[in-house]
Amino acid sequence: MAYFDAGTPGQGAAPRMTGAPICTPSKTSFSEFGGKAVQYDTHAVIYYEGDPAKRLYELVKGSVMLYKLLPDGRRQVVEVLRPGDIFGLAGSDENDCTAETLTNAEIQEIDLKQVERSDALQRTLTRCLTNQMRVLHEHAVLLGRKSAVERVASFLMHLVPDRGGVGCIGPIDDSDDGFDLRLHMTRQEIADYLGLTIETVSRVVSDLKRRGVIRVDRADQIHLNKVCSLCQMTGMH
Amino acid sequence: MAYFDAGTPGQGAAPRMTGAPICTPSKTSFSEFGGKAVQYDTHAVIYYEGDPAKRLYELVKGSVMLYKLLPDGRRQVVEVLRPGDIFGLAGSDENDCTAETLTNAEIQEIDLKQVERSDALQRTLTRCLTNQMRVLHEHAVLLGRKSAVERVASFLMHLVPDRGGVGCIGPIDDSDDGFDLRLHMTRQEIADYLGLTIETVSRVVSDLKRRGVIRVDRADQIHLNKVCSLCQMTGMH
DNA sequence: CGAAACCTTGACTTAGGTCAACAAAAGTGG
DNA sequence: CCACTTTTGTTGACCTAAGTCAAGGTTTCG
Known part of the structure; x- marks a missing residue:
């Protein structure tokens, strides 16, 4: 918590x-x-x-x-x-x-x-x-070229230093591989960044939560349960 | 011709x-x-x-x-x-x-x-x-943020010097205001540039043709009948 | 506490994707 | 120059991911 x-x-x-x-x-x-x-x-x-x-x-x-x-x-x-x-x-x-x-x-x-x-x-x-x-x-x-899920996954991964995006170094190792994020953006801002609507962003986040990939502590405060499995959803692997 | x-x-x-x-x-x-x-x-x-x-x-x-x-x-x-x-x-x-x-x-x-x-x-x-x-x-x-028609219209306008895009100077004046373009790109390349499929690009081009906005002389050779009316379709006016 | 801003969810619609058939160019080699 | 293959483009029928609209639920903040 x-x-x-x-x-x-x-x-x-x-x-x-x-x-x-x-x-x-x-x-x-x-x-x-x-x-x-x-x-x-x-x-x-x-x-x-x-x-x-x-x-x-x-x-x-x-x-x-x-x-x-x-x-x-x-x-x-x-x-x-x-x-x-x-x-x-x-x-x-x-x-x-x-x-x-x-x-x-x-x-x-x-x-x-x-x-x-x-x-x-x-x-x-x-x-x-x-x-x-x-x-x-x-x-x-x-x-x-990316789907809504891939966009959101890519967006989140970009907030993890050295993961997702250009210089992704792959799974750091075994271990739990979790990570805490602060987005500092509203759903509207995220939607406007990812070329989606606010509703779609919200639905994808809920879906990732339901599938156990992330935990949403506050709207803009998200815990990645397993960085690796999120990374698999970016369309880049 | x-x-x-x-x-x-x-x-x-x-x-x-x-x-x-x-x-x-x-x-x-x-x-x-x-x-x-x-x-x-x-x-x-x-x-x-x-x-x-x-x-x-x-x-x-x-x-x-x-x-x-x-x-x-x-x-x-x-x-x-x-x-x-x-x-x-x-x-x-x-x-x-x-x-x-x-x-x-x-x-x-x-x-x-x-x-x-x-x-x-x-x-x-x-x-x-x-x-x-x-x-x-x-x-x-x-x-x-743009629709398929807006994307294709924007793409074509960018090939007209000083029109469409950043430094658009608006209608040069009255006159016929037509323009000949060479795209130098296949439908696949255009689609991959505009984030669409080849079929959608083809359909939009056919539609513009049907509406009398353009004339397709060869697949990559297009005459804009009225630059101005195409410019109106870019979403930027 | 109450208002305002923000977020979530459901029901429904639609723009554009997918699949498939065919047409038209553009090479190729005899 | 002409069959023949290959590549490229068009069109239709159908499908689906994401958008729209609408109702409620949460946070935040004065």
């Missing part, structure tokens, strides 16, 4: 539950380049799609999603970012997505003009963008 | 039909950095998913697709590249996609070690990657 991250739910950082950063934030933090750290609340909009692109952002702590809207209100969450990821580069003078926090977050911000100048920063950018691109490729497979 | 690109079908370059390059290849061509130009035939594999990533590629002429396979054979085409686009950066030591030509193509290749060194190249990379990222974001919306 009690989770490893003792402390106020929805607040205290849960080290075990957040994945290892892909880029190395400490070494490449924008602070060295004149960036400033900004704190955001949960569900705060950092910028809107269509706004003029002024700054480059690096997520230091917490979680951020990028999404796009169609005129009739359909939404697609195109990226869910983790510490170390960068965003705000639009390739034009307007942001192509809306950026909104999923948790309270610490974000390093740096003027785009600064970015132009620094070679070191360009190098970091290339590396980060390449990584995010690979994630987008994999997400395209999910959106274009 | 006769197309503007007089000449052998399937061979002669059709300038009106290829979109304006997003990155500027002439200025940033790898040749300056010690890259070498390589010619590929149609449907040649440049590298396979999982192969060690050795080189960075810049598409100079022709068309290339990147795709990923699931173990059971399902395929998702994750990018369709145009001249000026770069590929081959994997962010790890293995390529995350297979790269295959759609036409015969000229490609500049440069050793990844070279890339590490050059600041100018890094700058180019950042710009190209940012642009490709924006395209991937938009494609995620297509895959996650």
Whole structure:
């Protein structure tokens, strides 16, 4: 019942539950380049799609999603970012997505003009963008070719460090192989990320529960009973 | 009946039909950095998913697709590249996609070690990657949230320079507003790009034909009768 | 405690997938 | 240049995964 991250739910950082950063934030933090750290609340909009692109952002702590809207209100969450990821580069003078926090977050911000100048920063950018691109490729497979169950299984597996997704290392060994997750997303946000409806996400989660693959402690707090068997449901094995 | 690109079908370059390059290849061509130009035939594999990533590629002429396979054979085409686009950066030591030509193509290749060194190249990379990222974001919306008709309409609109997609400039004016397209993709490739089946793509194309929106001259050669009315079907207006 | 937001479940509908037959191109080799 | 095979595309009949609509149940929070 009690989770490893003792402390106020929805607040205290849960080290075990957040994945290892892909880029190395400490070494490449924008602070060295004149960036400033900004704190955001949960569900705060950092910028809107269509706004003029002024700054480059690096997520230091917490979680951020990028999404796009169609005129009739359909939404697609195109990226869910983790510490170390960068965003705000639009390739034009307007942001192509809306950026909104999923948790309270610490974000390093740096003027785009600064970015132009620094070679070191360009190098970091290339590396980060390449990584995010690979994630987008994999997400395209999910959106274009996977069933609802495979989408949800893949989504959950991505929250397990070093499992699911790109650098999956397979079953760590025998042992019980369980894992606690905090999603930090509502069913609607998950649905909009996975290209499903809220009802379908809910049904798949209930089904995984019924089949004993997961245990749902709170809506956004899920225990994977056997990481391995969930991994088998991602369509990638 | 006769197309503007007089000449052998399937061979002669059709300038009106290829979109304006997003990155500027002439200025940033790898040749300056010690890259070498390589010619590929149609449907040649440049590298396979999982192969060690050795080189960075810049598409100079022709068309290339990147795709990923699931173990059971399902395929998702994750990018369709145009001249000026770069590929081959994997962010790890293995390529995350297979790269295959759609036409015969000229490609500049440069050793990844070279890339590490050059600041100018890094700058180019950042710009190209940012642009490709924006395209991937938009494609995620297509895959996650659009209907079959909207997907096909969006796909066709993307082949019209300056229309559909990111930098759509709306109806150029009155006039007839027609346009000739060469797809350079089979129905299977289109289906795998749009997250549909071959039958659905075929049905949608037939339907657009029946409704007088397009005229199908050959399977991969389509005339848009009224660009504007097709644009209305993309879900973006 | 009560309102609002969020989640779950059931009954029903439908867009797009599957399977199968056939048609039309595009190669191939004599 | 013409049979012949292979590949690619179209269409119809049917099926099903996931969407829609609607009713209730839980959480969360003022």
